[in-house]
Amino acid sequence: MNLQRTNPTLYWLQRIGFYLLVTVITFYLLAPFAWAVLTSFRRSNDLGLSPGDFIKAPSTLDNYSQVFANASFQKGLLFSLLVASGSVIISLLLGSFAAYALGRFKFRGKQMIMYIILAVSVFPQIAVLGGLFTLIRSMGLYNNPLGLILSYLIFTIPFTVWVLTSFVRDIPGELEEAALVDGASPLQTLFQVLFPVMMPALVTTGLLAFINAWNEYLFALTFTSSNRTVPVVIANYSGASQYDNPWGPIMAASIVVTIPLIALVLIFQRNIVSGLTAGAVKG
Template sequence: MNKRAGIGFYLFLVLFVFLVMFPFIWVFLTSIKPQSEIFSTFRWFTTNPSLDSYEAALTNRPLLRYMLNSFVVSGITTILSLAFASLTAYAVTRLPIKGKGLILGIVLASSMFPQIAIISPMFNLVTDLGLRNSYLGLVIPYITISLPLSIWILSTFFQKIPFELEESAKLDGATPFQTFRKIIFPLAAPGVFTTGILVFIAAWNEYLFALTINSDDVWRTVPVGISMFQSEFSVPWGDISAATVIVTIPIVVLVLLFQRRIVSGLTSGSVKE
């Protein structure tokens, strides 16, 4: 019975992984098919694999420029969000401030607004500041979106750190900022790292603000740039699939390289010793 249960579990696991990975597998298989086979047949594998779609994706459109824009915007957003969120989370969880619950409630409420509800005032703000078609024009709304999530996640990690360490630092004459910089922040590093990865991926995949604010092709990010591959009379699915594979590789490599830290951050504080 146990053996059957084990076999059933592994079969379910294989089926689950296949269902999750199916869109990515299909995109990759489409990217190596000749254009004629994409529309004429519904076969899984092609007998004549080709890299023409990858060449077209890199030459017909400035895909590398889109990736550079996404890297810069996502990187700046991640750094600034972690800087502001870590200080805010430390203040509301470790310092004697009244109304901590209200502050966190307001932060949570601000994250409930859909992007379409705030895109108009954001667009007007960025336009009045003269920041359209620039990196900073996207960083401002991205920080607005990512800060509430970052504050909530980091608050959870900061709350798990023993208060005795902070009290010992105070007895040694450390200021609140010194305590934060030398004790609290290093101990919460796994959580900070995990939050940074989540913020980076969210900024990398954001579409609505990027489409509205940066209308110049030179300043477009990856999601918007790929959506512009289609022409008036056709949709080059091979080029789109190849571009999707290319822009997914950096994220996959990033997650694989820091997999242990991400898992450590997600599970930190979940088990009490």
């Protein structure tokens, strides 16, 4: 029954309420980011102004110039890119093999393994920090990119395996059977047949794991002393004196760090949508 015809007043009230709710949620989500962008274009002396005067204050690019001239920030960007990319690549490689085994084969203890993976993925980082720090130091990987990559695998691999396993289950088994009939080995079937089909899920999982590794702070602060990632570099920003809070440069650095993530999401948005909805509807 068409509500617009039977009860126009109720129909328009629902429409107005829906768009009002969407507007409130959008403002709630975007207002902090918009204020951070605005702060990045203001001078330090403008931070004490009232909100109205702060918005009307003239813009400046001095904060961005200061950020890009900071050698620690430049090094942190490269270090974050190295660590995040390395952890994602290893996670996708190992996670794909594990997901293929868990999604295709039946063996004893399979359900228990899935529960363990799920438990590890939600385990708090602080709970393993002490033991992991001792392990990293004993392996001689303290302040080393490899040590940070290995520590990030704790939360990237379980997430990757869990997401990819549910996707592998929904891939038709006829694809593998046809490849095996044509003489393909199991590895050839995995790399040449299943991986292309899994590409949306791989892109989605890899991007989400990259964002988690890129924004990670606790492990990066604990396992490094000089080779800092971007979140730690930004957190250690200091002003000209102990009473000076350099909010302008901090916000400018935060915006610079966020832009690559936004660009990746926009570039791969189709893959992300198809990867997140894969297996949601069965024909």
